Amino acid sequence: MTDTALPGTIPTATTRPLIAGADHPIVAFCGRLLREKPLGAIGGVIFVVFLFCGLFADVLAPYAANETNMAARLQAPSLSHWLGTDHLGRDLLSRVLIGAQLSMMVGFLAAGLATVVSIVLGLLSGYLGGKVDMAIQRVVDAWMIFPDLLLLIVVVSIVGSGMPQIVIVLGLLYGIGGSRIVRGGVLTVRETMYTHAAQSMGARTLYILWYHILPNVMPVVIVLFTTRVGAAILAEAGLSFLGLGVPPPAPTWGGMLSGDGRTYMYMAPWLAIAPGVCLTLVVFSVNIFGDALRDLLDPRMRGSR
Amino acid sequence: MSESAVAQAATAAADPAAGDPLLQVDDLKVHFPVTEGLLKRQVGTIKAVDGVSFKLARGETFSLVGESGCGKSTTALAVLRMQTVTAGRILFEGVDVTHHSAARMRPIRRRMQMVYQDPFGSLNPRMKVSAIIGEPLVIHGLAGDREAHRARIRELMALVGLLPDMADRYPHEFSGGQRQRIGIARSLALDPSLLVCDEPVSALDVSIQAQVVNLMMDLQRRLGLTYLFIAHDLSVVRHISNRVAVMYLGRIVEIADRDVLFNAPKHPYTEALLAAVPVANPEIEANRAQQIIKGEVPSVRNPPSGCHFHPRCVHAMPRCRVESPALRPRDDGRLIACHLYD
Numbered sequence: 001m002t003d004t005a006l007p008g009t010i011p012t013a014t015t016r017p018l019i020a021g022a023d024h025p026i027v028a029f030c031g032r033l034l035r036e037k038p039l040g041a042i043g044g045v046i047f048v049v050f051l052f053c054g055l056f057a058d059v060l061a062p063y064a065a066n067e068t069n070m071a072a073r074l075q076a077p078s079l080s081h082w083l084g085t086d087h088l089g090r091d092l093l094s095r096v097l098i099g100a101q102l103s104m105m106v107g108f109l110a111a112g113l114a115t116v117v118s119i120v121l122g123l124l125s126g127y128l129g130g131k132v133d134m135a136i137q138r139v140v141d142a143w144m145i146f147p148d149l150l151l152l153i154v155v156v157s158i159v160g161s162g163m164p165q166i167v168i169v170l171g172l173l174y175g176i177g178g179s180r181i182v183r184g185g186v187l188t189v190r191e192t193m194y195t196h197a198a199q200s201m202g203a204r205t206l207y208i209l210w211y212h213i214l215p216n217v218m219p220v221v222i223v224l225f226t227t228r229v230g231a232a233i234l235a236e237a238g239l240s241f242l243g244l245g246v247p248p249p250a251p252t253w254g255g256m257l258s259g260d261g262r263t264y265m266y267m268a269p270w271l272a273i274a275p276g277v278c279l280t281l282v283v284f285s286v287n288i289f290g291d292a293l294r295d296l297l298d299p300r301m302r303g304s305r
Numbered sequence: 306m307s308e309s310a311v312a313q314a315a316t317a318a319a320d321p322a323a324g325d326p327l328l329q330v331d332d333l334k335v336h337f338p339v340t341e342g343l344l345k346r347q348v349g350t351i352k353a354v355d356g357v358s359f360k361l362a363r364g365e366t367f368s369l370v371g372e373s374g375c376g377k378s379t380t381a382l383a384v385l386r387m388q389t390v391t392a393g394r395i396l397f398e399g400v401d402v403t404h405h406s407a408a409r410m411r412p413i414r415r416r417m418q419m420v421y422q423d424p425f426g427s428l429n430p431r432m433k434v435s436a437i438i439g440e441p442l443v444i445h446g447l448a449g450d451r452e453a454h455r456a457r458i459r460e461l462m463a464l465v466g467l468l469p470d471m472a473d474r475y476p477h478e479f480s481g482g483q484r485q486r487i488g489i490a491r492s493l494a495l496d497p498s499l500l501v502c503d504e505p506v507s508a509l510d511v512s513i514q515a516q517v518v519n520l521m522m523d524l525q526r527r528l529g530l531t532y533l534f535i536a537h538d539l540s541v542v543r544h545i546s547n548r549v550a551v552m553y554l555g556r557i558v559e560i561a562d563r564d565v566l567f568n569a570p571k572h573p574y575t576e577a578l579l580a581a582v583p584v585a586n587p588e589i590e591a592n593r594a595q596q597i598i599k600g601e602v603p604s605v606r607n608p609p610s611g612c613h614f615h616p617r618c619v620h621a622m623p624r625c626r627v628e629s630p631a632l633r634p635r636d637d638g639r640l641i642a643c644h645l646y647d
Contacts, residue, residue: 192429197491200385202414203444211440215431 007258015131027063032296040292046285050278053097054104061094074268084270095251096274102252103233105281106163110170111230115225117175122217123209127190136179143176149238156244163246170235174228181224185217192216193232219297226290230283237279311375326396327499327531328384333357335379335392339606345489351605353379355555358394358632363498366525366532368542368563370578371552372602377535380552382535385419398498404415415445418492422504428476434487435472438462441494465520479632482513486520493524503535514538515645518545518549539582543567551575554605557632561639571635572643573618613645621646 069089083092239245240254253275373624382388506514523573559572615625
């Protein structure tokens with residue numbers, strides 16, 4: 001957690017930036033990502049491409065996602081339908097793109113909620129300690145007994161399927177589990193001398209949490225967020241595959257795999273291949289990107305592969 | 306001179322802060338419970354600080370010295386109310402702050418600040434130097450408008466010998482000595498009267514130590530600061546202090562003016578401690594009488610009976626084993642806790 005250079009070393013001053021503005025921390029960080037973790041950089045690029053597709057799916061999609069065309073059913077990939085069509089003649093490329101939008105929304109919203117929950121619980125539990133910590137941690141213990149998917153299925157079967165409940169349940173699930181990791185980081189930062197200094201100056205608890213603890217557990221939080229995006233996308237696909245996810249006709253990747261994909265697997269294999277490949281690529285890329293971030297943000301890993 | 310006048314003169318010398326002390330610590334005790342097992346059954350007590358009393362006059366440097374684990378840092382933390390006090394009293398600027406709540410301590414914390422030992426750990430690596438130095442002002446809502454705040458930060462940086470263009474850099478870009486200057490600038494931001502310095506130079510190179518110590522002495526003269534200086538390096542202590550207190554296992558064994566203490570240590574532990582300082586001249590070093598302390602520092606958890614120092618003391622008497630000596634004034638102005646001088 002300490003970003004310290006050894007005495008006598010001149011940090012980064014020896015490698016002068018070639019481009020103007022290259023000494024900006026974010027630019028410098030991207031440079032390090034490319035140099036030290038090329039695979040992670042590839043993962044990052046793939047993920048950004050999917051993010052871009054999701055954001056602009058409405059513009060990019062050549063057809064409306066639910067526009068049927070009975071004359072062009074189960075067509076193989078062609079120039080007019082790059083990824084082919086399904087049994088109702090819907091354009092698969094458009095559906096995969098809109099599906100990316102749904103997946104990204106679920107992924108980011110659930111991971112975002114999870115991160116907020118993790119931060120709040122982790123900060124309170126780790127910084128306040130004592131009885132507060134005890135109480136929060138026992139609740140977390142109890143919560144973590146339940147398998148994720150089981151809890152999801154129970155909730156969805158009670159309140160019905162739909163994106164808001166999936167996001168909330170996934171967010172709470174990952175958030176409560178992840179609070180352990182944030183708490184661990186907080187415990188380290190809480191004992192640092194700069195935290196002690198702020199306390200001795202008379203800083204209030206909220207001030208210390210916001211200006212000293214949170215910035216120094218951010219590396220942990222960033223990694224937590226990226227891995228949870230992938231996990232949430234996969235969980236949503238799993239639910240949709242089981243018919244408990246975002247209800248049809250919304251084009252979700254999981255739904256495409258279980259519906260047409262399975263039924264017409266031998267006649268039209270592209271129906272399963274397209275969403276399957278997308279799902280694999282997104283989750284794979286976000287995970288290796290998250291791994292690379294974790295390694296790069298850990299000062300102990302500086303300079304090593 | 307009558308006997309009472311001598312005694313009075315003696316107390317005055319031992320206690321120059323008698324009139325209006327900035328800080329007065331009376332019989333301070335900080336005990337930690339030792340617990341065992343799942344049910345946290347208390348099986349013992351660590352008496353980290355066990356009945357420490359001293360006073361600080363305004364503008365002086367008062368040093369606490371002793372081996373690691375003797376309770377000097379715990380005393381400093383208790384003075385700042387960063388450590389729960391078991392018993393005793395802490396008076397700061399005439400106000401008993403021993404039992405102040407966190408909210409009531411807030412305005413008082415402006416007047417007492419701390420300088421830390423570790424110049425690498427005591428600065429938040431994610432804050433710029435200007436933010437670090439200005440932080441106490443922000444915390445106490447005294448930052449004022451942007452321009453005034455920046456001007457104050459520049460002023461503080463100049464005060465400790467930092468260049469204004471360093472304001473937008475991060476702590477890891479600085480050397481240990483510069484970082485310690487940043488820490489000192491931060492502690493001065495609120496115009497405190499008391500600086501508690503916990504080993505402020507022991508993490509620095511020897512050549513840098515002198516610079517920082519001289520800076521601190523210079524600041525003391527210019528700003529009228531009072532230092533409670535915690536250290537184990539006796540040469541630094543001799544350079545900076547007005548008065549020195551020697552601690553051993555949670556108790557003060559001797560308090561005296563610097564020159565009195567260093568020229569003629571009286572308590573056997575002080576003698577041994579000073580004798581342990583190597584002399585730079587190898588001829589003198591080879592021939593001088595070495596008084597080596599026997600044995601190890603006993604465990605704080607289970608200190609010896611009577612005078613804590615008796616198992617290692619060359620002058621130990623039967624009485625030392627049973628009776629703990631009180632810290633009493635001597636006619637040359639010092640305070641000693643030793644049966645030899647009763």
